[in-house]
Structures are given as C-alpha cells and as structure tokens.
Amino acid sequence: MRPEMKEKIIRICEAKIRQKGSNVGLSFYAFFANKNDDPELLMEVAQWWIRDMKLDHFEKAEKIKALISDL
Known part of the structure; x- marks a missing residue:
C-alpha cells in the first residue's frame, strides 16, 4: 500500500469515528x-x-484503521 494512501485511510477513518462514533x-x-x-x-x-484482507463491503472504521496501521 502506498504510504500516502495509508495515511489518507487512517485520516478518513479517524474523522468518521469522531463524527459518527466508534x-x-x-x-x-x-x-x-x-x-x-x-x-x-x-x-x-x-x-x-477484497483479496488480501477478505473484508465485507462495509467494515468498521476502527477495524480498517487497525489493519492499515499494521502494514
């Protein structure tokens, strides 16, 4: 995963968690x-x-943030 994309995903997850809850x-x-x-x-x-993580269409932002942080 490109570092810029990884950072963007984390930022968006954090923003959505702040706006709408955990x-x-x-x-x-x-x-x-x-x-x-x-x-x-x-x-x-x-x-x-889809292929690597086998995630559903919608996943919890906290889960996504944790997965992407581990890359």
Whole structure:
C-alpha cells in the first residue's frame, strides 16, 4: 500500500469515528472522490480490501484503521 494512501485511510477513518462514533462502517469507496481519477490506486486498495484482507463491503472504521496501521 502506498504510504500516502495509508495515511489518507487512517485520516478518513479517524474523522468518521469522531463524527459518527466508534461503530461507524465504511466501504473502500470512502477513500476516493466520486470521480475516479486514479484507477490504478483504486484497484490497489480494492485488491487489499477484497483479496488480501477478505473484508465485507462495509467494515468498521476502527477495524480498517487497525489493519492499515499494521502494514
């Protein structure tokens, strides 16, 4: 995972947890704008989410943050 993306995922998870509480769920799409301007990065994150980690479509932000922090 690219370091910039890892940092972005952690920032977004932390923001969502602050806004909506520790039970908030996210999809990997939460880390991208509606307009996909970097398909390679989107596929990199999708592969990590789906193939590598075998996560469901929505997962708890705290779980995602912990998993990405361990990379």
